Amino acid sequence: MALDDRKSEFTFVGTRPDRPDGLDKVTGRAKFGADAYAPGMLHGAVLRSPHAHARIVKIDTSKAEAHKDVKAVVTRADFSDRVPFHPGLEGEFWNVLENVMAGEKALYDGHAVAAVAATSALAARDALKLIEVEYEVLPHVTDVDKAMAPDAPVIREGAADYSVPEGMHPNVVRYHESGRGDVEAGFAEADLVIEDSFVTEAAHQGYIEPHACLATLGNDGKGELWCCTQGHWLVQKTCAALLGMETSQLRVTASEIGGGFGGKTTVFIEPVALALSRKVNRPVKIVMTRSEVFRATGPTSSASMDVKIGMKKDGTITAAKGIFRLQGGAFPGAPGDMTAMCAFAPYDLTNVKQIGYDVMANRPKQAAYRAPGAPMGAFAVESVIDELCNKLGLDPIDVRLKNAAKEGTKASYGPRYDRIGLVETLEAAKAHPHYAAPLEPGQGRGVSCGFWFNHGGETSVSLALSMDGSAQLMVGTPDIGGSRASMALMAAEVLGIPYENIRATVADTATLGYNDVSHGSRVTYASGLATIKAAQHAVEQLCERAAAKWGIPTDAVKWEDGCAVPSGPNAGDFDPRPLADITAEMGRTGGPISGHFEATPEGAGVSFGTHIVDAEVDPETGKTSIIRYTVIQDAGKAIHPTYVEGQYQGGAVQGIGWALNEEYVYGEDGRLQNSIFLDYRIPVASDLPMIDTVIVEVPNPGHPFGVRGVGETGIVPPLAAIANAVSNAAGVRMRQLPMSPPRILAALKENG
Amino acid sequence: MSKLHVSTNVNGDDVEFLCDPRETLLDCLRDKLNLTGAKEGCGTGDCGACSVTFDGRLVCSCLMLGVEAEGKQIETVEGIADGDVLHPLQKKFIEYAALQCGVCTPGILVAAKSLLEKNPNPTEEEARYWLAGNLCRCTGYDKIIRAVMDTAAELREAS
Numbered sequence: 050m051a052l053d054d055r056k057s058e059f060t061f062v063g064t065r066p067d068r069p070d071g072l073d074k075v076t077g078r079a080k081f082g083a084d085a086y087a088p089g090m091l092h093g094a095v096l097r098s099p100h101a102h103a104r105i106v107k108i109d110t111s112k113a114e115a116h117k118d119v120k121a122v123v124t125r126a127d128f129s130d131r132v133p134f135h136p137g138l139e140g141e142f143w144n145v146l147e148n149v150m151a152g153e154k155a156l157y158d159g160h161a162v163a164a165v166a167a168t169s170a171l172a173a174r175d176a177l178k179l180i181e182v183e184y185e186v187l188p189h190v191t192d193v194d195k196a197m198a199p200d201a202p203v204i205r206e207g208a209a210d211y212s213v214p215e216g217m218h219p220n221v222v223r224y225h226e227s228g229r230g231d232v233e234a235g236f237a238e239a240d241l242v243i244e245d246s247f248v249t250e251a252a253h254q255g256y257i258e259p260h261a262c263l264a265t266l267g268n269d270g271k272g273e274l275w276c277c278t279q280g281h282w283l284v285q286k287t288c289a290a291l292l293g294m295e296t297s298q299l300r301v302t303a304s305e306i307g308g309g310f311g312g313k314t315t316v317f318i319e320p321v322a323l324a325l326s327r328k329v330n331r332p333v334k335i336v337m338t339r340s341e342v343f344r345a346t347g348p349t350s351s352a353s354m355d356v357k358i359g360m361k362k363d364g365t366i367t368a369a370k371g372i373f374r375l376q377g378g379a380f381p382g383a384p385g386d387m388t389a390m391c392a393f394a395p396y397d398l399t400n401v402k403q404i405g406y407d408v409m410a411n412r413p414k415q416a417a418y419r420a421p422g423a424p425m426g427a428f429a430v431e432s433v434i435d436e437l438c439n440k441l442g443l444d445p446i447d448v449r450l451k452n453a454a455k456e457g458t459k460a461s462y463g464p465r466y467d468r469i470g471l472v473e474t475l476e477a478a479k480a481h482p483h484y485a486a487p488l489e490p491g492q493g494r495g496v497s498c499g500f501w502f503n504h505g506g507e508t509s510v511s512l513a514l515s516m517d518g519s520a521q522l523m524v525g526t527p528d529i530g531g532s533r534a535s536m537a538l539m540a541a542e543v544l545g546i547p548y549e550n551i552r553a554t555v556a557d558t559a560t561l562g563y564n565d566v567s568h569g570s571r572v573t574y575a576s577g578l579a580t581i582k583a584a585q586h587a588v589e590q591l592c593e594r595a596a597a598k599w600g601i602p603t604d605a606v607k608w609e610d611g612c613a614v615p616s617g618p619n620a621g622d623f624d625p626r627p628l629a630d631i632t633a634e635m636g637r638t639g640g641p642i643s644g645h646f647e648a649t650p651e652g653a654g655v656s657f658g659t660h661i662v663d664a665e666v667d668p669e670t671g672k673t674s675i676i677r678y679t680v681i682q683d684a685g686k687a688i689h690p691t692y693v694e695g696q697y698q699g700g701a702v703q704g705i706g707w708a709l710n711e712e713y714v715y716g717e718d719g720r721l722q723n724s725i726f727l728d729y730r731i732p733v734a735s736d737l738p739m740i741d742t743v744i745v746e747v748p749n750p751g752h753p754f755g756v757r758g759v760g761e762t763g764i765v766p767p768l769a770a771i772a773n774a775v776s777n778a779a780g781v782r783m784r785q786l787p788m789s790p791p792r793i794l795a796a797l798k799e800n801g
Numbered sequence: 802m803s804k805l806h807v808s809t810n811v812n813g814d815d816v817e818f819l820c821d822p823r824e825t826l827l828d829c830l831r832d833k834l835n836l837t838g839a840k841e842g843c844g845t846g847d848c849g850a851c852s853v854t855f856d857g858r859l860v861c862s863c864l865m866l867g868v869e870a871e872g873k874q875i876e877t878v879e880g881i882a883d884g885d886v887l888h889p890l891q892k893k894f895i896e897y898a899a900l901q902c903g904v905c906t907p908g909i910l911v912a913a914k915s916l917l918e919k920n921p922n923p924t925e926e927e928a929r930y931w932l933a934g935n936l937c938r939c940t941g942y943d944k945i946i947r948a949v950m951d952t953a954a955e956l957r958e959a960s
Contacts, residue, residue: 071895074903075887077838077878081904084837170828171821255938257842257850258904307840307904308938339843530901530939691898695940699901702941726847726936734942735926735933 056754061541065691066548068534070305082261082277082304087332090263091120091166093325094173095318095335096180097345098155098162101189101411101719102202105155105162105182113165113179118172121329122180124163125150128324129293142290144380148414149291149320155184156204156379157411158720159344161317166325166333189411189719193353193376196220196410204379204409220409225386227462228370228402235368235400239359243436246355247429249768249786250712251348251376254418255703255731258307259337260346264322266292267330272299276319279309279527280566284316285558291320292327299323302557303527310529310703311417312347314566343724347416348713350375350383352425356392360437364448368400369393369461373426376408377415383407384415384422390462391765392426394500395471395657396452401461411719417568419700420501420761424707424768428786431497431769436782445496445773446479449659453498460655470683470747470757471498471657477743478659483679492665492676495773499660499765503653503758504569509562510579512540512587513643516636518629520544520587522580523556525564526572530699530760531692535573536580538688539754543584545611546628562647570758573688574653574749579646581753587644594638595626652751656758658682660701660766664774668797671790673709673775679741685749685757693759698740700763706732707764708771712787809870811836812880820867827851829867830877838878838907842936849935852908853877859915861934878907881914889952890914899948901939909935913949921957925950 073079110122128146129138138146151162163180167173188202195201196218203219212224236242262276272294278284281301289296306313318335326333337346353374359367371392377383385405393401405422438445453475454460456468478484478496488494511523522540526532533553541548565571592606595613599606605620606613612625635642663677680697687693710730714722723729748755768786775793776782781800785792804819811834818833825844830836830853839862842850846861853862854876855869881888890913893899900906909932916923916931923931928949929942937945 065898067895068898070903071900072887074900074906075878075891075894075910076882077836077907079903080837081840083841084831169821170832171823256902256904257848257936257938258840258902259842305904306902307842308902310938336841339845339848531898691944692901695898695901695944698941698943699939703938725845726843727845731936731938732941733933733936734929734946737929737942739946740941740943 059542061538061548062686062688062754063690064538065689066534068531069537069553070528070533079305081258081307083336085263085275085304087263087265090332090334091168091329092170092173093164093166093322093333093335094177095161095321095341096163096177097341098151098158098160099720100155100184100186101158101191102187103155103184104187105151105153106185107183108163109181110163113176116176116179118167119165119176120331121166121325122163123321123324123328125152127328128291138290142287145287145315146291148380149317157413159341159413161321161345164321164325166329191410191412191715191719193351193374193408193410196376196408197374204411208381208409221406222381222409223385223407225389225405227389230400232368232370232400232402236359239367240362241437241440242357242359243433244355244357245433245784247432247784249352249425249428251351251412252418252707252711253343253348253729254310254312256308256310256312259339259342260317261336262319262322263332263334264319264326265332266323266327270294270298272323274299274301274319274323275304276301277304277306277313279306279313279529279568281527281558282525282563283314283566284319287316288320288323292323300557300559303555306527306529310419311421311568314417314568317346339726340724343729344721345413347418348413349418349421350377350415352388354425354429356429356433358433358437360441362441364443364451366396366398366452369398370402371426371430372404374406374408375422376410376412378412379409380414381407381409382415387422388426391423391500392430393461395454395498396461397454397458398461403461419703419764423499423501423765424704427497427499427765428768428772432772435495435773446475449498450475466655468747468750469655469657470745473745473747474657474659474681474683477681477745478661481661481679481743483661483677483741488663491778492663493774493776493778494661494663495770495777496659496661497766497769497773499658499762501570501656501762501765503574503656504571505575505650505653506565506569506571507563507649508575508579509564509647510576510583511561511643511645512583513641514587514632516632518546518632519550520546522551522553523561524553524576524580525556525561526567526576527555529567530696531689532572532576535688535692536576539577539580540584543581543588544628545608570656570760571653574752574756574758575650577688577756578650578752579648582646583644585644586646587642590642591628591631594631594635597638599623652749654685654749654751654757656683656762658762658766660770662770662774664771664778666775666778666793671793673788673793675705675738677738679743680763681743681745682759682762683745683747683757684759685752686746686755687744688756690744693744694742696759697742697763701740701767702732702737704764704767705771708768708786708788710787710789805868807868807871809873809875811875812877822866822868824867825863826865826867826870827862829870830862836877836879840904840907849912850905850908852911852935854911854915859912878910881910888914889955893948893952897944897948899940899944905935905937909937909945917953917956921953923953
């Protein structure tokens with residue numbers, strides 16, 4: 050990034066205008082995944098395994114196929130690894146296919162085994178009952194520690210990669226080890242060493258909109274797909290691979306997306322709907338039920354962790370070691386490496402070692418959930434730090450400040466930090482009235498820091514100017530938190546025209562170059578950077594047109610407040626030319642003016658936050674109430690501060706749910722016991738206080754306006770902050786999430 | 802199963818549709834009447850994304866059958882605005898950014914409007930409990946509650 054791109058004084062950035070999709074969303078006319086219809090449309094439904102682990106002996110679809118309302122039935126035989134002209138898939142595509150439609154074995158309760166398309170949604174559901182599947186039920190395992198034990202049933206032989214040390218169970222499929230220094234020597238230097246074990250359960254992303262799609266694939270090999278997704282180019286290439294078709298022949302349009310949080314960064318029903326459509330040559334719509342969402346999509350990993358930290362009496366951490374075992378369902382991919390790398394990242398450590406395991410079990414394939422892997426590690430590490438502070442009589446913020454990573458610190462996972470804002474968040478936390486407010490009896494206060502890498506990713510943006518001087522901005526990252534508003538603000542800043550004159554749209558895969566998924570807190574950073582560059586590209590051309598008209602060199606023209614102006618007194622004496630003047634005659638001065646930018650930006654800039662929470666524990670019932678909550682996080686530069694606050698608040702509340710209520714509960718039979726919102730209880734309005742926010746702005750050197758992604762870090766501190774508050778309130782250390790009333794009562798009882 | 806004929810009134814308009822007796826009111830609003838503002842988030846009455854009013858009563862349309870609409874008055878999110886004039890709640894939801902993804906917003910607006918009609922001066926706690934049947938996963942409810950409370954204050958001043 051060239052230094053001359055930097056900007057610190059802003060006209061539009063940092064204001065809080067209405068979002069462009071606001072009216073559609075308050076009137077009910079915004080079109081989400083399930084809101085699309087097509088002529089001749091059929092309805093699809095998916096048959097799912099009732100077993101956690103079973104060999105599929107036989108699938109008889111003849112009765113379903115014979116039913117008058119049924120137009121197509123598909124099984125694994127209809128996907129590309131079984132289609133002769135397209136030899137087998139490899140790597141993650143194969144894993145996704147195996148998840149989308151089971152092959153030889155059903156690997157978890159809810160695993161898809163067949164699907165139908167019928168004339169109505171009711172007919173499709175009824176037809177599923179006509180499909181006969183013969184299963185040979187196999188032993189199963191759903192717990193991470195049990196899945197690593199020598200006698201655990203093997204989910205899939207040969208799934209482990211080169212990183213796994215010899216002698217591990219075949220369910221351990223990836224291994225990560227990193228660190229530096231001598232942790233044993235470090236522990237010997239400490240005045241107090243605490244080693245403890247922690248467990249977190251899988252939580253679901255819990256987006257309110259179930260997965261939905263409308264697919265059309267004809268026998269000409271050309272396809273159209275409408276779906277709710279965080280990344281339609283990923284959907285395009287994955288579906289094309291699974292169906293054995295050319296990527297460019299499939300056009301994917303992203304609907305408005307009703308929440309994703311990482312859970313909509315892969316495909317589930319989309320390839321199935323396409324396969325059904327191809328078979329019957331009609332559009333097919335599939336909408337998941339909530340129970341299907343819980344049983345067969347997304348949850349995050351469950352984790353079992355051991356953390357050991359040594360501290361001197363003055364609060365200096367002398368050594369830290371963590372072992373993090375993450376269960377990611379019946380496929381490789383649990384982010385044990387991410388957990389390990391993030392766990393100690395807030396601290397400047399001489400001696401540190403972190404080990405991460407990716408473990409398979411008979412559960413749905415884990416999907417990313419907001420800073421995937423980081424919250425669990427932070428729960429374990431920040432709990433131990435809290436306990437050390439309690440035992441040594443130290444202030445938890447002072448201790449974190451004493452050990453905090455700064456610019457130039459070598460991160461626990463390797464690289465040196467560029468400019469970062471952890472210290473600023475801690476100082477803001479210490480100065481916040483919340484931290485000094487008195488507590489009532491029965492209440493406890495907890496703090497925690499959190500870290501997330503943030504991501505750049507492949508990005509394309511186009512910006513086209515209209516004759517009347519307005520601009521249309523095409524981005525390729527589905528808007529999951531108000532990003533169309535942020536993009537328009539950044540474009541307005543560069544073009545110098547009002548925010549309202551810019552229309553930002555999420556383009557489909559046929560009208561823009563490749564874009565990576567909306568994940569990794571990358572959208573405001575990467576699509577924002579590309580928007581700025583695309584707008585600058587358009588400005589260059591506007592300056593060229595003005596220069597040509599004035600008969601002066603292009604470099605004698607500069608862009609100021611939405612106008613071309615001579616760059617100095619020597620350039621000549623010309624009146625400023627507003628953007629609309631230049632675009633009005635662009636057709637006859639060289640043609641349409643558009644800007645575009647394509648790149649993989651590398652300077653995302655890591656992100657830190659500090660949370661303060663007050664909790665009250667009812668010793669009679671074990672119920673925890675969150676009394677007060679404050680989120681302090683570095684945004685680099687908040688483009689639209691209201692939406693930054695929204696990310697902080699949403700992340701914190703998802704963390705509250707994960708800490709206090711949410712968990713996947715499996716029965717002895719390996720079946721999910723709580724696959725509806727009544728039993729998988731996410732926070733509701735009456736559970737919560739207002740969530741206070743403080744936006745710290747330490748500019749990211751890797752972005753022209755200083756932006757750091759803010760979407761994910763907000764869920765990293767809450768698990769530990771709340772566990773620390775609850776432990777301090779209850780007088781007993783809570784080591785297992787969620788801290789549901791029965792667990793708290795049991796802990797209180799054990800403590801006498 | 803043969804279909805039944807239903808005559809009802811939605812957002813002030815007389816409408817008719819044919820439905821399978823097993824189809825929910827939500828399915829009928831969405832698939833027969835093209836009113837896709839109400840969403841199915843759960844199908845079990847736990848998320849409130851399908852909230853509508855049924856003869857003035859706030860209900861989950863996923864828990865009612867289409868045939869029950871016969872002769873009733875249904876109000877959905879599509880009927881909240883008066884032509885091109887937004888209801889104060891709709892304006893405040895945009896102004897406060899009381900929505901992120903927006904999929905819960907139709908249900909929350911219907912529920913919040915119902916609250917303010919019954920209780921023009923709710924406490925924050927009353928607003929939080931009234932809206933406890935409407936799940937939002939994006940916002941943490943903070944801005945939603947602020948938008949509802951501010952709308953209530955504005956409507957009280959105007960009346």
